Amino acid sequence: MALIVQKYGGTSVGSIERIKRVAARVIELCKRGDKLVVVLSAMAGQTDALIELSKEIVDTPDPRELDVLMSTGEQVSVSLFAIAVKSLGYDCCSILGFQAGIQTDQIYGKARIRKIDSNRVLTELNDNRVVAVAGFQGVDENGNITTLGRGGSDTTAVALAAALNADVCEIYTDVEGVFSADPNICSHARKIAKISHEEMLELASLGAKVLDIRSVEFAKKFNVPIHVRSSFTQNEGTMVVAEDKEMEKVMVSGVVYDKNQARVTITKVPDRPGIAFRIFDPVFEAGIVVDMIIQNTSVEGLTDLTFTVTRTDFQQTLKLVGDVAKDIEAEEVFGDQEIAKVSIVGVGMRNHAGVASLMFKTLAKENINISMISTSEIKISCVIEEKYTELAVRALHDAFGLSDEGKTE
Amino acid sequence: MALIVQKYGGTSVGSIERIKRVAARVIELCKRGDKLVVVLSAMAGQTDALIELSKEIVDTPDPRELDVLMSTGEQVSVSLFAIAVKSLGYDCCSILGFQAGIQTDQIYGKARIRKIDSNRVLTELNDNRVVAVAGFQGVDENGNITTLGRGGSDTTAVALAAALNADVCEIYTDVEGVFSADPNICSHARKIAKISHEEMLELASLGAKVLDIRSVEFAKKFNVPIHVRSSFTQNEGTMVVAEDKEMEKVMVSGVVYDKNQARVTITKVPDRPGIAFRIFDPVFEAGIVVDMIIQNTSVEGLTDLTFTVTRTDFQQTLKLVGDVAKDIEAEEVFGDQEIAKVSIVGVGMRNHAGVASLMFKTLAKENINISMISTSEIKISCVIEEKYTELAVRALHDAFGLSDEGKTE
Numbered sequence: 001m002a003l004i005v006q007k008y009g010g011t012s013v014g015s016i017e018r019i020k021r022v023a024a025r026v027i028e029l030c031k032r033g034d035k036l037v038v039v040l041s042a043m044a045g046q047t048d049a050l051i052e053l054s055k056e057i058v059d060t061p062d063p064r065e066l067d068v069l070m071s072t073g074e075q076v077s078v079s080l081f082a083i084a085v086k087s088l089g090y091d092c093c094s095i096l097g098f099q100a101g102i103q104t105d106q107i108y109g110k111a112r113i114r115k116i117d118s119n120r121v122l123t124e125l126n127d128n129r130v131v132a133v134a135g136f137q138g139v140d141e142n143g144n145i146t147t148l149g150r151g152g153s154d155t156t157a158v159a160l161a162a163a164l165n166a167d168v169c170e171i172y173t174d175v176e177g178v179f180s181a182d183p184n185i186c187s188h189a190r191k192i193a194k195i196s197h198e199e200m201l202e203l204a205s206l207g208a209k210v211l212d213i214r215s216v217e218f219a220k221k222f223n224v225p226i227h228v229r230s231s232f233t234q235n236e237g238t239m240v241v242a243e244d245k246e247m248e249k250v251m252v253s254g255v256v257y258d259k260n261q262a263r264v265t266i267t268k269v270p271d272r273p274g275i276a277f278r279i280f281d282p283v284f285e286a287g288i289v290v291d292m293i294i295q296n297t298s299v300e301g302l303t304d305l306t307f308t309v310t311r312t313d314f315q316q317t318l319k320l321v322g323d324v325a326k327d328i329e330a331e332e333v334f335g336d337q338e339i340a341k342v343s344i345v346g347v348g349m350r351n352h353a354g355v356a357s358l359m360f361k362t363l364a365k366e367n368i369n370i371s372m373i374s375t376s377e378i379k380i381s382c383v384i385e386e387k388y389t390e391l392a393v394r395a396l397h398d399a400f401g402l403s404d405e406g407k408t409e
Numbered sequence: 410m411a412l413i414v415q416k417y418g419g420t421s422v423g424s425i426e427r428i429k430r431v432a433a434r435v436i437e438l439c440k441r442g443d444k445l446v447v448v449l450s451a452m453a454g455q456t457d458a459l460i461e462l463s464k465e466i467v468d469t470p471d472p473r474e475l476d477v478l479m480s481t482g483e484q485v486s487v488s489l490f491a492i493a494v495k496s497l498g499y500d501c502c503s504i505l506g507f508q509a510g511i512q513t514d515q516i517y518g519k520a521r522i523r524k525i526d527s528n529r530v531l532t533e534l535n536d537n538r539v540v541a542v543a544g545f546q547g548v549d550e551n552g553n554i555t556t557l558g559r560g561g562s563d564t565t566a567v568a569l570a571a572a573l574n575a576d577v578c579e580i581y582t583d584v585e586g587v588f589s590a591d592p593n594i595c596s597h598a599r600k601i602a603k604i605s606h607e608e609m610l611e612l613a614s615l616g617a618k619v620l621d622i623r624s625v626e627f628a629k630k631f632n633v634p635i636h637v638r639s640s641f642t643q644n645e646g647t648m649v650v651a652e653d654k655e656m657e658k659v660m661v662s663g664v665v666y667d668k669n670q671a672r673v674t675i676t677k678v679p680d681r682p683g684i685a686f687r688i689f690d691p692v693f694e695a696g697i698v699v700d701m702i703i704q705n706t707s708v709e710g711l712t713d714l715t716f717t718v719t720r721t722d723f724q725q726t727l728k729l730v731g732d733v734a735k736d737i738e739a740e741e742v743f744g745d746q747e748i749a750k751v752s753i754v755g756v757g758m759r760n761h762a763g764v765a766s767l768m769f770k771t772l773a774k775e776n777i778n779i780s781m782i783s784t785s786e787i788k789i790s791c792v793i794e795e796k797y798t799e800l801a802v803r804a805l806h807d808a809f810g811l812s813d814e815g816k817t818e
Contacts, residue, residue, distance in 0.1 A: 016465045054489060056425045058496035065495070068503050069488035072481035079478035080463060086474070087467035094477050098507060099552050143508050
């Protein structure tokens with residue numbers, strides 16, 4: 001008997017037929033004697049439809065009210081799911097964010113979970129009910145509804161698993177697990193059987209979309225094992241777990257890319273103390289995340305500064321930095337959106353020399369120019385021209401022996 | 410400056426355009442300096458659409474979960490409304506049942522309000538916000554979502570008006586107010602300017618659909634003045650208020666009919682003590698409301714018993730009473746659905762003799778046979794054949810001088 005937290009995404013509950021199928025799947029586990037907490041997203045398309053509706057009123061709807069509106073999506077899913085489970089003769093109870101004691105901060109639209117009072121969920125579990133929890137939503141300390149942002153249901157599931165000390169948190173999605181590269185551009189990509197929280201965190205932050213990064217942070221912090229798997233098959237997916245000895249032998253676990261990247265350059269910046277703060281402060285103030293930063297060696301007291309942001313933030317960044325450039329009398333500001341970031345991730349890097357040089361050599365062999373580099377203990381990222389993205393991913397995947405054929409687990 | 414509770418029904422908020430129109434209407438009052446609590450129903454058709462969705466899973470969905478599902482309808486309305494008000498530059502805040510402190514019993518689908526903790530609403534009002542409250546919903550003492558049943562938003566509005574000690578509760582609907590008869594069948598029907606809570610209670614219970622009966626009970630109990638009016642015009646509607654001297658002069662306020670009526674007869678019932686209990690107990694146990702009861706004079710220890718129920722409950726009642734009839738060895742049970750109840754209502758009846766006889770005489774003149782009669786201090790109801798309903802309403806309306814021409818206010 002195990003306590004299992006499961007999360008099903010919008011595609012998995014995208015129709016009444018699919019909701020019934022998820023209900024049947026959950027009941028199979030109940031028969032085995034397991035206790036089930038099932039976190040659901042809104043039915044596919046619902047959240048977007050609600051946002052569209054609000055935009056018929058005004059372009060930028062009030063964030064508090066948008067959260068009240070959007071949270072109905074998950075409320076519909078959990079009630080329909082509970083109706084389905086009960087109709088099959090098993091007891092089930094839907095629980096919304098405010099009932100599940102999911103307390104967040106007050107940042108509407110991208111709230112963070114502060115704590116979970118799991119008493120209500122535990123009571124229902126002890127009464128032998130399947131507990132269907134609405135994902136993506138919580139309440140602030142004043143009882144206002146908040147939502148956790150895109151991918152928030154993953155975070156709900158992992159946070160609940162941590163609070164309940166569940167045996168495993170199963171994240172059901174429309175792919176079979178975490179792959180060594182995007183199977184759409186790398187046909188030899190291999191499903192990874194086991195990966196560490198740290199590696200998953202890097203993969204998620206570098207562009208892998210299978211798991212929301214905040215959910216992995218939670219899992220790492222509270223040591224929650226995550227099983228990423230498909231709701232359309234019974235196959236084992238990928239286990240995301242605390243690092244163990246065996247993993248260290250694997251040099252590189254995966255290759256990942258991110259096209260949502262843009263670069264901003266300021267030329268001839270007077271190189272004096274406090275100048276970086278002057279430039280970046282308005283950008284940070286606007287909530288824009290700056291990824292890589294390169295500062296050229298100063299020539300005659302002037303330097304060039306290049307950094308990357310997401311394309312979503314590109315135009316706003318250009319404007320903000322343009323204003324500063326005038327103030328500090330820099331030469332000019334220009335940008336480039338046709339770039340991509342390609343990264344390799346693996347805990348084994350720590351113990352293997354030459355990983356970076358193999359990466360650079362591989363890209364050079366394909367005539368791909370590297371314009372920026374950033375590294376951490378377990379990842380190396382290179383900014384390249386966007387058009388080389390797929391080529392780079394395939395070349396690196398081969399070079400590090402990640403293909404099905406190139407590697408045994 | 411007044412504290413006004415308004416309620417807009419599903420038709421009034423049936424589209425984004427209409428929601429914006431309601432927002433503009435509310436803001437006009439804000440400009441006047443009034444404080445506004447606005448109770449909204451689900452957008453027209455939404456509640457039915459949600460019920461349909463659940464019935465794709467199972468014919469009789471779990472009542473608790475159906476309430477969770479249905480309550481999303483009002484949640485969508487209030488958030489969109491708040492977005493609309495805020496987009497026009499006025500502060501507004503949506504409040505759901507659980508946030509508004511609307512505590513109910515645990516009868517899912519037709520819960521009754523037990524108490525209201527209006528602190529949250531008061532706080533928002535004091536912060537100069539328009540407060541948009543989701544109608545129709547509450548929470549039980551364990552925080553489970555409940556709904557109040559059809560017409561429940563009226564009750565939410567009146568109960569809030571009572572709790573907040575509001576100056577008036579305005580119920581916006583798609584008609585101009587309460588009429589002396591249904592304008593669809595009686596072209597001379599007159600809009601009633603002022604009516605007592607007691608009369609409105611009788612009208613609502615006898616078939617007038619303009620106000621939910623529970624909302625009138627609340628209004629009477631807590632002496633809340635209700636203004637029933639149209640959201641499509643600025644015209645004054647009908648004030649429903651505590652009885653005053655002037656009203657007593659009006660003999661009859663309105664004629665009302667109800668076709669949702671059926672009659673059940675049991676013949677040759679052995680007339681012994683406890684027999685009525687034997688017959689009606691299973692009917693009451695099933696939650697069926699019995700309206701009129703007639704027991705004929707006993708002949709040779711046997712009597713006939715006739716009573717009315719709604720048509721909705723007719724088949725079930727026939728079955729229940731059929732079973733009892735066998736047990737107590739009555740002769741037979743039969744029913745009739747082609748009946749209607751026509752009633753006249755007015756506080757003035759108390760002081761006017763001859764109201765009943767004028768009613769009987771009027772119906773007789775039209776050759777309409779009366780099969781059952783029931784009276785209270787301020788109403789007389791007659792059961793007649795259904796096909797005479799419209800004729801009876803028009804004749805009574807004329808006889809009691811209720812037409813526009815026949816009467817000055």
